[in-house]
Amino acid sequence: MTDLHPPVLAVSTVIFALRPDVESGFMTLWLPLVRRTRDPYLGLWALPGGWLPPEEELSTAAASTLRETTGLSPKYLEQLYTFGDLSRSPGSRVVSIVYWALVQSTEADLAAVDENVQWFPADRLPELAFDHNHIVEYALWRLRTKVEYSRIAHAFLGETFTLAQLRDVHEAVLRRALDPANFRRMIESTGTVVDTGLRLAGVPHRPPRLYRYNDSHSIAEGPLGSTVGWPETPLQTTPHSPRSTT
Amino acid sequence: MTDLHPPVLAVSTVIFALRPDVESGFMTLWLPLVRRTRDPYLGLWALPGGWLPPEEELSTAAASTLRETTGLSPKYLEQLYTFGDLSRSPGSRVVSIVYWALVQSTEADLAAVDENVQWFPADRLPELAFDHNHIVEYALWRLRTKVEYSRIAHAFLGETFTLAQLRDVHEAVLRRALDPANFRRMIESTGTVVDTGLRLAGVPHRPPRLYRYNDSHSIAEGPLGSTVGWPETPLQTTPHSPRSTT
Incomplete structure (x- = not known):
C-alpha cells in the first residue's frame, strides 16, 4: 500500500x-x-x-x-x-x-x-x-x-539478589542453561556485583548470599544520557484505556 | 515550541x-x-x-x-x-x-x-x-x-589493506595513538583479517603485507538483515539538488 x-x-x-x-x-x-x-x-x-x-x-x-x-x-x-x-x-x-x-x-x-x-x-x-x-x-x-548484560539483568531484578536469581535472568535471555560454578566465576571476574554481607531471609539451611550492583562500576553513557530510570520529562497523569496502534 | x-x-x-x-x-x-x-x-x-x-x-x-x-x-x-x-x-x-x-x-x-x-x-x-x-x-x-570494530573499520577501507591502514582507522575513531606491535597482536588474535600473500605495490623496500577481511568470521546479523552494503530496496535515480531538513 x-x-x-x-x-x-x-x-x-x-x-x-x-x-x-x-x-x-x-x-x-x-x-x-x-x-x-x-x-x-x-x-x-x-x-x-x-x-x-x-x-x-x-x-x-x-x-x-x-x-x-x-x-x-x-x-x-x-x-x-x-x-x-x-x-x-x-x-x-x-x-x-x-x-x-x-x-x-x-x-x-x-x-x-x-x-x-x-x-x-x-x-x-x-x-x-x-x-x-x-x-x-x-x-x-x-x-x-546486548553487551551490557549486567545492566540489562539489573533491570529485571530488585536492589539485592542471589547469584541464582541473576543466573535465572541470563538463562532466560540466552535460552540455555548455564553452569552455576562457571557463571559465578564469570560474574566475579567482571566486578559488576558486590556481596552485601546479607543472606536471603526465610531460608533456614545455608541461606544464599545477597548481592547488589557495584555502582562504582560505571557504564558508558551516551550523550543522550542514562537510559535506566524514568525519562526526565514530566509524566502525564491522565489515564487512558490501553491503546494499540501500528 | x-x-x-x-x-x-x-x-x-x-x-x-x-x-x-x-x-x-x-x-x-x-x-x-x-x-x-x-x-x-x-x-x-x-x-x-x-x-x-x-x-x-x-x-x-x-x-x-x-x-x-x-x-x-x-x-x-x-x-x-x-x-x-x-x-x-x-x-x-x-x-x-x-x-x-x-x-x-x-x-x-x-x-x-x-x-x-x-x-x-x-x-x-x-x-x-x-x-x-x-x-x-x-x-x-x-x-x-560500537563493539563490531572490525566491521566498522572495514567500511572505511578497500578490499585489501595494510595493518598500518587498519590502525589508522582505529586511531581516527578512538582519537588516540595505538602501539603498532600491540595492535598487530590484537588484530591477529581476533582472526578477523587474513594475510592475502600480496604486498603493497609501488614500495621498493620491504613493502607491507596486504590483508583482507575473513569472510568466514561471521558477525551476528539481526533479523533486520545485513547493514553492510546497499539496502535491498531499489535505488531511485532521479537526481535532486542537495537538501537539508530538520
Whole structure:
C-alpha cells in the first residue's frame, strides 16, 4: 500500500518481564499485548502503543503507553528502532518509533490485566497485528546480543539478589542453561556485583548470599544520557484505556 | 515550541569518511554538510536530509540523500536513532529518523562538492542548524563504543589493506595513538583479517603485507538483515539538488 498522504507517527513499546514458564517452571521472557478493538486486525493481539501526541516527547509517550497498559514504571526504557516499511500497515502509511522496557517480575505480577490486556511468553506468541511479530523478534535479538548484560539483568531484578536469581535472568535471555560454578566465576571476574554481607531471609539451611550492583562500576553513557530510570520529562497523569496502534 | 499539527517526518544522514587532518596529517573523521538556503537557520550548515517521501522506504530515502549530497554509495548504512524533541525545531514539530553511513576515503575524495556542500572535520564543526551538533555527537559516541570494530573499520577501507591502514582507522575513531606491535597482536588474535600473500605495490623496500577481511568470521546479523552494503530496496535515480531538513 502507498498513498500520497504524509506518513503518520506512532509510538509502540515492547515490554519484557521474567516470569516462570507455565509448563517447565523455568524463568522465561514474557510481554504484555493489547487486543485490537477496531480494524485493521480487529481482535488480534498487538504491541501497546498509540499515535504520537503532537505536544508529547517521544519517551514520555512511550512511558505513558507502558503505564496505561500495565500500571508499571520501567527500570529500563530505551528507544529500540523505528519501523516504517511501506507494507507494514494497510491503508495510510504509519511509521512507528518503538521503545523497549524491562520490568521486574515482582512488578509484572501486580500489573493490571483484563480481557483486552494479557501477558504472553515471548517465544510462543500468536499471530500479531501489523509487523509486530517481526518487531518482537528484533527486540529479542537486541536483548540477546546486548553487551551490557549486567545492566540489562539489573533491570529485571530488585536492589539485592542471589547469584541464582541473576543466573535465572541470563538463562532466560540466552535460552540455555548455564553452569552455576562457571557463571559465578564469570560474574566475579567482571566486578559488576558486590556481596552485601546479607543472606536471603526465610531460608533456614545455608541461606544464599545477597548481592547488589557495584555502582562504582560505571557504564558508558551516551550523550543522550542514562537510559535506566524514568525519562526526565514530566509524566502525564491522565489515564487512558490501553491503546494499540501500528 | 509546540502546535497541534501532526508531527512531520524527515530523514537525515550522518556520513563519516576518514581523511588526513589538514594540520597534523593524521587520519581523522570528516563529514559532509549542506548549507541551508532557507529559513529557519538560513546560511547555517546542516546534515544532509529531506522530508520522508510518502512512497519511499526509510533506508531508500537515506541512501538517496547520501547519493545526492556526495555522489557516493556507502558500504555501511544503518539507522542510528530517531530524534523528536519538542524543542528541536522552531515552528512545526519535525521528527527526524537519522541514518549513518561510513564511506571510504578514496571515494570521499571524489565526492562532488560545491559552495553549498562541504566536508568538515567531525571534531571541529561550526554551529549547525537545529540539534545537528547534538546528533553528530551522538553518532561519534556510537561509533566509538560500537563493539563490531572490525566491521566498522572495514567500511572505511578497500578490499585489501595494510595493518598500518587498519590502525589508522582505529586511531581516527578512538582519537588516540595505538602501539603498532600491540595492535598487530590484537588484530591477529581476533582472526578477523587474513594475510592475502600480496604486498603493497609501488614500495621498493620491504613493502607491507596486504590483508583482507575473513569472510568466514561471521558477525551476528539481526533479523533486520545485513547493514553492510546497499539496502535491498531499489535505488531511485532521479537526481535532486542537495537538501537539508530538520
